Amino acid sequence: SQKKAWSLSNFDIGRMLGRGKFGNVYMAREKESKFVVALKVLFKKQVFADNVEHQVRREIEIQSHLRHPHILRLYGYFHDNERIYLILEYAPEGTLFKELTKQPNRRFPEKQTSIYIKSLASALIYLHEKEVIHRDIKPENLLLGHKGELKIADFGWSVQEPNSRRHTLCGTVDYLSPEMVSGKTHTKSVDIWCLGVLMYELLVGYAPFVDREIKETYKKILKLDYKLPDYVSKAAAHLLGKLLVVNPEERLPLERVMIHPWINAHKN
Numbered sequence: 001s002q003k004k005a006w007s008l009s010n011f012d013i014g015r016m017l018g019r020g021k022f023g024n025v026y027m028a029r030e031k032e033s034k035f036v037v038a039l040k041v042l043f044k045k046q047v048f049a050d051n052v053e054h055q056v057r058r059e060i061e062i063q064s065h066l067r068h069p070h071i072l073r074l075y076g077y078f079h080d081n082e083r084i085y086l087i088l089e090y091a092p093e094g095t096l097f098k099e100l101t102k103q104p105n106r107r108f109p110e111k112q113t114s115i116y117i118k119s120l121a122s123a124l125i126y127l128h129e130k131e132v133i134h135r136d137i138k139p140e141n142l143l144l145g146h147k148g149e150l151k152i153a154d155f156g157w158s159v160q161e162p163n164s165r166r167h168t169l170c171g172t173v174d175y176l177s178p179e180m181v182s183g184k185t186h187t188k189s190v191d192i193w194c195l196g197v198l199m200y201e202l203l204v205g206y207a208p209f210v211d212r213e214i215k216e217t218y219k220k221i222l223k224l225d226y227k228l229p230d231y232v233s234k235a236a237a238h239l240l241g242k243l244l245v246v247n248p249e250e251r252l253p254l255e256r257v258m259i260h261p262w263i264n265a266h267k268n
């Protein structure tokens with residue numbers, strides 16, 4: 001809902017938060033309200049050169065209509081001759097990836113991991129009700145709010161369900177589901193697979209199917225070839241076994257993830 005027409009003159013630009021392929025993200029403050037946002041600047045030249053204009057339009061269309069505590073808000077957008085500006089929620093703690101690297105042994109305690117996975121599952125239930133598949137759930141695309149709460153960001157790859165990926169992949173292949181590796185059309189269930197890959201990575205410190213060779217990673221994904229270190233609890237191993245399932249139909253529905261004993265163990 002684009003209520004007001006924004007422009008760069010409405011904002012004081014702060015420090016750069018990070019840089020992406022299509023442009024950078026800056027802290028910014030809206031002059032009248034003093035409200036702090038993140039301004040994601042995309043260069044039109046790069047967007048058109050890589051033919052991802054439809055992806056940017058989709059990111060704007062989808063994210064601007066979403067309202068969920070664990071989904072980063074898109075408040076609005078505007079453009080000038082060279083750039084497209086996305087006015088995004090500011091999450092002070094940065095990416096989950098950065099937080100992961102700061103942990104001892106680069107992995108989270110099981111209780112903290114279960115809180116992140118529960119937040120993600122509830123956001124994915126909301127997204128799936130809106131017929132949106134995210135498809136790119138990984139630590140780099142998850143941000144942390146001021147209370148350390150998780151926020152799904154970067155809807156550049158989300159699509160209306162069902163869909164077959166149109167574009168060549170960029171970034172890691174570690175999160176690819178078997179159906180995406182074998183180029184089959186995929187459904188919302190791809191996000192349940194990614195939830196399993198993320199759960200593994202947060203508990204262990206690296207992704208389950210990681211390998212130096214991409215082809216080896218593909219083979220491991222298709223054969224479900226991963227090892228669980230012995231410090232992973234039985235309850236966590238049980239849930240992982242229900243998420244990392246080759247057949248999309250047999251993956252544990254997100255509603256069942258929400259009530260799994262490991263997810264609610266921290267309740268006591």
Ligand SMILES: COc1ccc(/C=N/Nc2[nH]nc(C)c2C(=O)Nc2cccc(NC(C)=O)c2)cc1
Nearest residue numbers: 017018019025038088089090091092093094095098
């Ligand atoms: C380098 O240390 C950092 C610490 C915190 C941040 C916070 N970023 N917060 C954001 N709120 N809304 C958006 C969108 C963002 C954002 O895109 N951050 C971002 C982008 C690219 C890289 C990173 N890197 C890290 C380490 O967080 C953060 C960004 C960088």
